[in-house]
Amino acid sequence: MTEPFDPQAFAAAAAARLTGPGGRCEMVVEDVLGVPLPVLRHRETSLGAVLAASTVHGARDYLVTEDRRMSFTEHAAAVGALATALRDRYGVEKGDRVGILAANTAEWVLTFWAAQCLGAIAVGYNAWWAPREIAYGVAHTRPAVLVVDAKRAALLAELDIRVPVLTMEHDVPALIDEFACDTLPLAEVDEDDPAVVLYTSGTSGRPKGAVHSHRNLIAVIGYHVFNDALAAEFTGAAELPSGRSYLLTSPLFHIASLHNLVVPRLVTGDAAVLYRGSFDADQVLRLIARERVTNWGAMPTMATRLLERDLSSYDLSSLTSFSLNSAPSSAALQQQLRERLPIARTALVTSYGLTECSTAATMASPAELAAFPDTVGRPVLGVSVEIRDSAGNAVPDGTEGEICVRSSYVMLGYWDDEAATAAAVTADRWLRTGDIGVRTDGRLRLSGRRSDLILRGGENVYPVEIEQCLEEHPAVRECAVIGVPDADLGQQVAALVVVDDRAPVTEAELRAFTAERLAYYKVPARWRLTTTDLPRNATGKVVRTAIEV
Template identity: 35%
Template sequence: MINFASVVDRNADRFPDGIALSEGDREVSHADLRTRVDALSNAFLEMGIDRGDIIGVLLYNHIEFLETMFAANRIGAAIVPLNYRLSAAEWAFILEHADAVAIVTEAEFVEKVDALVPGLPHVKNKLTLDTPTDNSWTEYSALVRRHWGSASELVDVEPADLQRLMYTSGTTSRPKGVMLSHQNLLYKNLAHILEFSLTSADTTLVCGPLYHVGGMDLPGLATLHAGGRLCLLRRFDPAAVIDAVEHLRPTNVWLAPSMMNSILQLPDIASRDTSSIRFITGGGEKMPIPLLDRIARTFPGAWFADAYGLTETVSGDTVNDSAHMRSKVGSVGRPVAHTQVAVVDDDDVAVPSGTLGEIVVRGPKVMSGYWRDPEATAKVLRNGWLHTGDIGRIDADGFLYIEDRKKDMIVSGGENIASPEVERVLYENPDVIEAAVIGVPHPRWGEVPKAFVVLRPGSTVDEDSLKEFCRGRLAKYKVPSSIVYIESLPRTPSGKILKRELREVDS
């Protein structure tokens, strides 16, 4: 099997002077990226890191994040990206569960990592991007300088060998380690290169975190695979994103709904130049139609590629193509190359078109399983399909529509209520910025919908008025029984609404 890190070699040969990665004023060409990755690979080998080992990466969006990944892959090792927004205890759980042998981080996190390492016997090496405070740390740049100019061997790998270990955001339970292989990444990239017509002329603005598949992979690494460029923003900031769009002229960007919403709230957004963007990839949760309309006005030259995917499939299983962006509004499109998507009932039997059921996926970009968790793996990988736990339907033309998480479907008096349907109506109200709907117990109906709403600043709309707004657009049983106003919705770092926290507040 071809090692995923071979992408670096190919681009260095084909586009040596082209820019591979940029971050602020820093630029690394494809040729220099190979030199830097070679040096770091040899440094890892010198430190005793070898094939099958796992390196923790606790960084903001830096060039070194991607260099570490490619260098690890080059020698047959893998990385486990760490969400910098987690607590130290959560980092410790992931590093221990992954058996990480090293960690690469930066000054902001050094002290916290130092406090964790004594309880993590597998972690033998600590690298920092900054000047070390003591000799237990190694300076990243010093390693690269020491091995500068040394060639490294590209290790042959098996298709299922680990490329990256991605821990889920934990919307339902404790994080699980998703095993992504070299095969998964290669097929994902090829599918996205075809889907988005990516070439060496493309530039992806990476403003989502690299510890998440949205930031890293949608299309992310596929752009680099095609010989293009990744422009890294240290972390998401709506004003910085629009500044980067105007000055760096990227051709595409991934934005979760919450990220897009914050950009659209910028006071001067209507006057900004977004003409370089030819497509925006979305996903992470269902995109309300009113939000899609605002996107079209703000990025008039862009195709909004609403997508569906999971960490378990390296993202982007379906994409709504530009030809159907309007005729299939609300759809997340059709499957990308080498991927099959179906909708099944509780007995895993395919349902007729237009019928709700659980979404299942299969193909070479589906994970091999959850790290050290055969029980959880067996639960989702059945009969050759990945069972997503998401509810959707496929229309007669093969377009997928997401309706809800399986566990979030509200059953009221025997009737199914998809919470996004109620949320979409709430979003249509001009006073509403964000909305989330959950099911709450009811003595007669079993469950009834309850809404949590974030209002536009200065709005004075009351609960009764919003309910009346919904009554004109929804069946009576779908109208929220109560509406709670809150300052913000709880979300994972990737932008998904944490409905379990809303349930905890309600209880």
């Protein structure tokens, strides 16, 4: 009698072969910042070396936009020229920050890699920030040069920015032409030197800059190569896949797009298709058909909007991989995708991760997600996950607690914020996520979010930042911001504002006041103005569960 195929057992056996001695993705334990951690034995030790090796892919497409195609060879040449220009004309050297403030463009990617050549630190500022937020970010990381697109250049005109500002539309192409060269100016760096800073919303009301090292991003590359190797084990293929087309619909200042899509493609030899502008389901569907996109990781909000269209009108036959990322997804949405999107029937996956850990900490396979729609899967390659109580002790399976993660993917810390770093990363390199979850038979399920966090369309929004902004208005006595359910975005931002009778103010005025100071997605969509004090507990803390907007 034929034994039934057990995909989980097969995957475990294949992973053991791949990561064992002599395996294609052999893992060993090495000292990482004073802690023994599993790492790939055979790996590059700098992103500059990754870039130099990428020319082996030659004339294949690396970056594809609506009107441009750039091969791996062309990309490396342009990066070399831009890096030379940044070094020779603007004095950028190892350890300097190179700020990037722009929508998704090829020049964003070129600037990132140029910084890596010089051992500089690329800083991906949030392109949706309002001028005040931009001013904070630039003052916080103090870039030696700031590379922006035209829209952001107009915002900078309102600020006193005292660093060289280069535009992507004019200055960057001109510099690439002027400094064209045949070599990459590669600086020597240590694996644990910082490579990039990406901002994440902070509970203190200010964004925090998560610092990722060369080791972090190279480990992420290794994770993606391992996934390809594991997929090859299932199909019996002798070679790893290449020549695929990955659709990028999230901003490049997110780990989903930069760390986990654009960067690994230099090794796998695949194309990154950069979608630009606000999400439009029809445009995305047409782009998938035109570029024969094979892989797409979408936010649940995007998937919901996709299902509002007649999918049969588009040729989606090229898709071989589809994932839901950046926010929780419901069982109903997952099932609707399986019914309407053919590839989702066999390949739909989801994951759990956060900016601070560079990539996914856990991933749910198609079979497990179908059987357990509320799971976010099992720890990925090289990741240890523990559920801990309030005292920091590991709890038994089935017990709820804080999710803690340790791996070579975990960030170095927060830029210029020792206190926040110490609170998030323990001395033995465990990342305290602040998320609440439970593990059952090895599968992780999220049962709560970081304190008060609002997840709006895949964007993290912390109420305190908005509350502090509103409290600057002279008519606002106090306020509380909460998340409310939204069928499209998952959650919307709502504000309860306490005012005095003698200081009348309108909802429209408060909305405009907030929009001038914060990114659009942080501006409350729902408001309630009252003269009644906020509900508070015995210690004076606002009782958010008692708030209705």
